[in-house]
Amino acid sequence: MSEKLRGYGLFALVALLLLVVAPLVLPPFRLDELAKYLCFAIVALGIGLAWGQGGMLTLGQGVFFGLGGYAMGMYLKLHDAGPGGLPDFMEWSGVETLPAFWKPFANPVVALAAVVLVPVAVALLLGTLVFRQRVRGAYFAILSQALAAAFVILLVGQQGLTGGTNGLTNFYDIFGQDPEAESTQRSMYFVTALVLGVLYLGARQLVKSRFGRLLVAVRDGEDRVRFLGYNPATVKTITFAISAGMAGLAGALFVPVVGIISPSLLGVVPSLELVVAVAIGGRYALAGAILGAIIMNYAKTGFSEEFAGGWLYLQGALFILVMTLAPKGAIGVYHQARDALARRRRPPAAEDDAPVPQKQEVPA
Amino acid sequence: MESLFNQLPIGLSIAAVLLLIALGLTFTFGQMGVINMAHGEFIMAGAYTAYMLQDLTGTQAVAVALPVAFVVAGAMGWLLERLAIRHFYGRPLDTLLLTWGVSLVLQQAARDIFGAPNVQVVAPSWLSGGVEMFGSNLPYARLFIMALAIICVIAIWAYMNRSRQGRRMRAVMQNRELAGCSGVDTERVDQLTFFIGSGLAGVAGVALTLIGPVGPNLGTYYIVDAFLVVVAGGLGQLRGAVIAAVALGLLNSYAEFWTDASLAKVIVFAAIIAFLQFRPQGLFVLRSRALT
Numbered sequence: 001m002s003e004k005l006r007g008y009g010l011f012a013l014v015a016l017l018l019l020v021v022a023p024l025v026l027p028p029f030r031l032d033e034l035a036k037y038l039c040f041a042i043v044a045l046g047i048g049l050a051w052g053q054g055g056m057l058t059l060g061q062g063v064f065f066g067l068g069g070y071a072m073g074m075y076l077k078l079h080d081a082g083p084g085g086l087p088d089f090m091e092w093s094g095v096e097t098l099p100a101f102w103k104p105f106a107n108p109v110v111a112l113a114a115v116v117l118v119p120v121a122v123a124l125l126l127g128t129l130v131f132r133q134r135v136r137g138a139y140f141a142i143l144s145q146a147l148a149a150a151f152v153i154l155l156v157g158q159q160g161l162t163g164g165t166n167g168l169t170n171f172y173d174i175f176g177q178d179p180e181a182e183s184t185q186r187s188m189y190f191v192t193a194l195v196l197g198v199l200y201l202g203a204r205q206l207v208k209s210r211f212g213r214l215l216v217a218v219r220d221g222e223d224r225v226r227f228l229g230y231n232p233a234t235v236k237t238i239t240f241a242i243s244a245g246m247a248g249l250a251g252a253l254f255v256p257v258v259g260i261i262s263p264s265l266l267g268v269v270p271s272l273e274l275v276v277a278v279a280i281g282g283r284y285a286l287a288g289a290i291l292g293a294i295i296m297n298y299a300k301t302g303f304s305e306e307f308a309g310g311w312l313y314l315q316g317a318l319f320i321l322v323m324t325l326a327p328k329g330a331i332g333v334y335h336q337a338r339d340a341l342a343r344r345r346r347p348p349a350a351e352d353d354a355p356v357p358q359k360q361e362v363p364a
Numbered sequence: 365m366e367s368l369f370n371q372l373p374i375g376l377s378i379a380a381v382l383l384l385i386a387l388g389l390t391f392t393f394g395q396m397g398v399i400n401m402a403h404g405e406f407i408m409a410g411a412y413t414a415y416m417l418q419d420l421t422g423t424q425a426v427a428v429a430l431p432v433a434f435v436v437a438g439a440m441g442w443l444l445e446r447l448a449i450r451h452f453y454g455r456p457l458d459t460l461l462l463t464w465g466v467s468l469v470l471q472q473a474a475r476d477i478f479g480a481p482n483v484q485v486v487a488p489s490w491l492s493g494g495v496e497m498f499g500s501n502l503p504y505a506r507l508f509i510m511a512l513a514i515i516c517v518i519a520i521w522a523y524m525n526r527s528r529q530g531r532r533m534r535a536v537m538q539n540r541e542l543a544g545c546s547g548v549d550t551e552r553v554d555q556l557t558f559f560i561g562s563g564l565a566g567v568a569g570v571a572l573t574l575i576g577p578v579g580p581n582l583g584t585y586y587i588v589d590a591f592l593v594v595v596a597g598g599l600g601q602l603r604g605a606v607i608a609a610v611a612l613g614l615l616n617s618y619a620e621f622w623t624d625a626s627l628a629k630v631i632v633f634a635a636i637i638a639f640l641q642f643r644p645q646g647l648f649v650l651r652s653r654a655l656t
Contacts, residue, residue, distance in 0.1 A: 129640075137457065143640075145591070146588050146636070150633045154629065316469035320465040323458055
């Protein structure tokens with residue numbers, strides 16, 4: 001069976017599992033949990049694209065996730081409040097008129113567009129400013145992390161405008177549906193799964209295109225790409241913006257699925273946790289990113305339910321082990337095992353299709 | 365106008381804390397390309413060292429703890445370098461994730477050993493009180509931290525520029541391969557740098573007990589800002605770290621004063637992005653012809 005066919009077969013199998021088997025087998029509560037993991041998987045897909053393919057270690061995806069989530073949450077809040085009404089938390093904080101930046105979000109079309117456009121715009125701006133100046137590698141990672149920290153502090157500090165630590169919650173009406181109803185949760189699950197599937201196929205196409213090749217080339221030797229006449233800053237900025245858009249979309253889906261968006265979901269730690277999940281799943285494959293996000297979040301829920309403190313030890317230890325012994329993650333281990341098997345069957349002269357070792361920049 | 369001076373001591377004392385933390389980072393980052401996220405937990409270890417010593421030394425814990433915390437945190441750093449980080453050279457981004465895993469484990473360990481609630485270290489009596497300066501009261505504790513930061517900077521400067529080991533360290537920082545070829549034992553230099561860098565985090569941790577409670581998350585509050593100091597100052601640059609820490613400390617306190625605490629962080633972030641437009645590699649750059 002050819003590599004391509006096998007890939008499609010696997011995709012079809014996973015799609016079958018997610019769209020048919022899971023809704024039939026899982027109780028509603030667990031299905032809703034799975035929908036939540038799929039939201040994180042969408043963010044992870046973006047991280048896989050930016051970090052795995054493009055070498056940009058972005059530790060601030062929570063910001064874009066939050067921008068998308070808050071855009072959605074603001075619309076839902078205003079919808080609940082009715083025309084001319086104020087969201088409940090504003091009344092509690094003594095805000096009397098609706099702040100100007102909230103007003104456009106009363107319109108569902110504007111809000112849904114903002115879900116993607118605002119994160120993309122922020123990423124384009126930051127990417128342009130940072131990548132054009134050839135700020136890269138660890139510097140970029142630190143800056144993206146600082147952005148996440150600042151964003152969360154801002155959200156918490158501006159209680160009257162953003163809902164503060166509580167974030168936006170208590171939604172009563174999601175596009176005409178009752179958020180607590182089983183049918184709503186079920187349809188949100190399907191929407192999330194479909195979005196993930198479409199984005200995965202899109203991202204795969206992107207990686208296989210000329211642009212994708214250029215992106216990998218930028219990761220492995222940015223200067224050489226520049227000497228060949230391309231502009232690495234453009235390639236990186238566009239990819240960063242795409243990953244930000246994905247995170248924004250995921251945030252917007254997260255709000256109706258879970259019913260809350262709050263700063264504690266967006267800060268330095270949640271952003272890093274997703275990067276960790278991508279690393280464990282396998283950063284150099286998009287499927288690895290998705291796999292990692294689902295498995296890690298599943299494990300987190302399972303372990304936190306059993307023993308709370310143990311999860312942090314397990315996560316830390318797992319992570320140290322993966323980074324030290326298998327930096328290519330679960331997918332990398334799978335490929336290695338497969339190649340080893342193939343080598344044993346074939347004569348030793350067979351071509352070696354193990355991934356090329358990755359080179360990372362060392363700051364000058 | 366008066367408030368303009370009011371903020372000065374506050375800003376400088378923030379700067380002193382940032383500097384103490386960033387000093388260690390800038391060398392491990394500059395020399396070895398290691399982004400040590402566990403640095404924050406070495407700070408925490410230093411602070412808990414002072415807390416533990418309290419039982420033995422009473423109120424003089426802070427003074428006694430300074431050298432002890434240096435050794436404790438330094439030993440932790442050395443162990444981390446030996447066990448894990450040395451396998452990661454040339455993969456700086458992976459060290460970031462690795463050390464974050466370490467920091468998770470250390471935080472949880474602190475929670476299990478010392479309990480989740482914050483603990484207090486009693487400051488020695490000679491540090492209570494303060495002086496009147498520019499119309500605001502400057503506690504002796506803050507002055508002590510500033511003095512400590514200055515002493516550390518001088519000590520590091522002397523070490524780097526006046527000792528043989530410091531010369532080796534600068535050589536490795538400038539060109540690892542060439543230093544190795546010239547007979548410098550780069551592995552040993554790495555170990556020592558990591559020991560000193562982490563030890564400084566321990567010292568910073570003791571200093572932090574003077575201005576706030578000690579908890580398992582102590583390190584996480586400062587680590588992001590300290591990394592920003594390193595980025596703005598330039599890798600492995602003592603001058604850069606000093607200037608960047610002072611600038612960031614002052615900017616932080618003034619921005620907080622003129623707007624509010626939550627906007628201040630955004631302003632600082634924007635200022636750093638703007639600054640990097642002119643100096644993408646930070647204030648001072650180690651010149652090199654190496655192609656990255």
